[in-house]
Amino acid sequence: MRAALRRRPSALGRVAAWSVVETAPAFLIGHAVAGAIDQGFLAGKPMTGLGWLAVLGAAWLAAALAARQVILAVADIAEPFRDDLLHRVVDGVLGEATRAFHGPPPDSAALARATLQVELARDAFAALVTVLRGFAFTLVSAGAGLVTLAPSLAPAVLLPFATGVAVFALSLPALARRQARYLLADEASAETITSLCHGLRDITACGAESAMEAEADRRIGAQAEAAQGVARVLAARTAALAVGAWLPVVLVLAVARDVEAGVVVGALAYLTQSLAPALGGLMEGVGVSGVRLHAALGRITHSPPPLPSSPPPASSHPASSHPAPPSPLPLSGRAPEGVELALRGVTFAYGPHAEPVIRDLTLDLPEGEHLAVVGPSGTGKSTLAALIAGLLTPGEGTVELGGTPAGQVHPRHRVLIPQEAYVFSASLEDNLTYLAPDATPQEIRHALAELGAPGLPHADLDPRAMSAGERQLVALARAYLSPARLVILDEACCHLDQAAEARVEAAFAQRGGTLVVIAHRISSARRADRVLLLDGGAWIGRHEELVRSAAGYAELVAHWEPSS
Incomplete structure (x- = not known):
């Protein structure tokens, strides 16, 4: 968190500058109210009173505009923080998957759960920065306004206010512990109920209803007990708010002898409109x-640590405020003797009780062949891509690349590009050479020209400002420069037009090696050497053959044809 704040000093400067504008009403409100009452309405000068209120209204309008700028500046701090966490999570989960090659397969949902924790941490971090900044600037502004307006009343407000803050601060460690305990209990009960729902048939068959009911009761009871613990600690917040926000009202009214009415109302305005809300x-x-941030970071930092890796390649670009690109892939895995792809009796399901997504698939793909995989949604095309890339392990059968199990192949020998391409905040060169740190400028220019992407900016890339098609071109060029001889495009051109998609597929086909394309359009199937249809079964052949022999393929072509 400290690194994320230090990395963007310009964003912190914008946060501070706009916060001064945003909290200006916190300083003016007491003076404006006191002036409007004592110098205006009570003095028989209503225009003077309205003038004071107009000044306050203008300050509030400026504060509303400043609040938007604060949010944008905080976002510039929170997004690099998210990138850092995501790099750690991905490295950790993939590192665990690499270590698990010779043991039980890793949890396929680990990355999804960890990514959710990253999103929660990013949102909580942004909210925390916003809240702490608002509190600090409001406290300084309102405190200065109160001291300058009514120095005799300031202790009656500021001393109990500081006591309330201290009471709340003392309750935070217990709240964090009990909130983390509640999150763990909540997850445990959810996992138990999910397992029971999936295994109802087996539970009934084994006569284990009573035992499973007792286990569910235990989990739910633990969650309820944890929730009660959180509620008890939250009671301290009520006490802190009473001491810090409402006790000062009584004290101000008690000590406000010989103080002008406007000044008393102004002091109460500082308290009720600025300090108490803060x-x-x-x-x-x-x-x-x-x-929530504490709990999410605890989950992330206890995820599997990344494998040792070599330092990132040196860049010719000057240091920037963007987060550093991820480290190169870990040097683990084996080199296959070729890139002939062989699947034997492959069956895969996403759970012990789930229907197989792919069942008893056998496929031989010689080196240098271009295969298109087609089929309706949900028939296992992306699952097949992950199996070929070694990211998933089949429940039955084998997937081998050059005689080596796909899961044990060194990452440099195969590359999978998914539909949603990943681009990190760094220069175009850093993005493109992530898989090929020794690529020369001439090779980079050649890759961009072959893929029809010479217009991509060479300055630091901002993924948020790039279109989906531009991000796909960056990922495709990264794969083109890599030494991988097996390239898998899982709808990796879906955000490109047909001409750009044709150029990309032609470039990879001419590059050499084996190409597998999860087809997004029928034109991709027409360009391939062979087509694999997944539709409750598997049919393979040339496009013309399948149109004649496979009714499902002919129907798919007819559905695609108008948009092809």
Whole structure:
């Protein structure tokens, strides 16, 4: 978190500058109210009173505009923080998958769960920065306004306010522990109920209803107990708010002898309109977002550590405020003797009780062949791509590349490009040479020209500002430059037009090696040497053959034809 804040000093500067504007009403409100009452309405000068209120209204309008700029500046800090966490998570999960080659297969949902924790951490981090910044600037502005307006009343407000903040701060460690305990209990009960739902038939067959009911009761009871623990600690927040926000009201009214009416109302305005909302926001933000961030970071930092890797390639670009690109792929795995792809009796299902997505598939793909995989949605095309790439392990059968199990092949020998391409915040050269650190500028220019992407910016890339098609071109060029001889395009051109898609597939076909394309359009199937149809079974042949012999393929072609 400290690194994320230090990395973007310009964004922090914008946050501070706009925060001064946003919290200006916190300083003006007491003076404006006191001036409007004492110098305006009570003095028989209504225009003067309205003038004071107009000044306050203008300050509020400027504050509303500044609040938007604060949100944008905080986002510039939170997004690199998210990138750092995502790099750690992906490296950790993939590293665990690499270590598991000779043991039981890793949890296929681990990456999805960890990515969810990253998103939660990013949102909580942004909320926490926003809340702490708002509290600090409001406290300084309102405190300065109160001291300058009513120095005799300031202690009656600021001392109990500081006590309330201290009470809340003391309750935070217990709240964090109990909130983390509740999250774990909630996940445990959800996993238990999910397992029971999936295994109802087996539970009934084994006569284990009573035992499973007792286990579910135990999990739910633990969750309820954890929730009660959180509720007990949250009671301290109510006490802190009472001491810090409402006790000062009583004290101000008690000590406000010989103080002008406008000044008393102005002091109460500082308390009720600035300090009390800031304290409530602090309790809500830190008590919810802060605890959620603590829990999410705890889950992320306890994920599998990344494998040792060589340092990232040196870049000719000057250092920037963007996060560093991820480290090169770990040097693990074996080199296959070729890129002939062989699947033997492959069956895969996403769970012990689920129907197989792919069943008893046998396929031989010689080196240098171009295969298109087609079929309706949900028939296992992306699953097949992950099996070929070694990211999934078949439940039955084998997947081998050059005689080596796909899961044990060194990452440099095969590359899979999914539909949603990943581009990290760095220069175009850093993105393209991630898989080929020794690529020369001439090779980079050649790759971009072959793929029809010479117009991509060479400056630092901002993934948020790029179109989906531009991100796909970056990922495709990265794969083109890699030494991999097996390339799998899983609808990797779906955001490109037909002409660009044809150029990309032609470039990879001429590049050499074996090409597998999960087809997005029928034109991809027409260009391939052979076509594999997945539709409750598997049919393979040339496009013209399948049109004549496979009714499902002919129907698919007829459905595709108008848009091809």
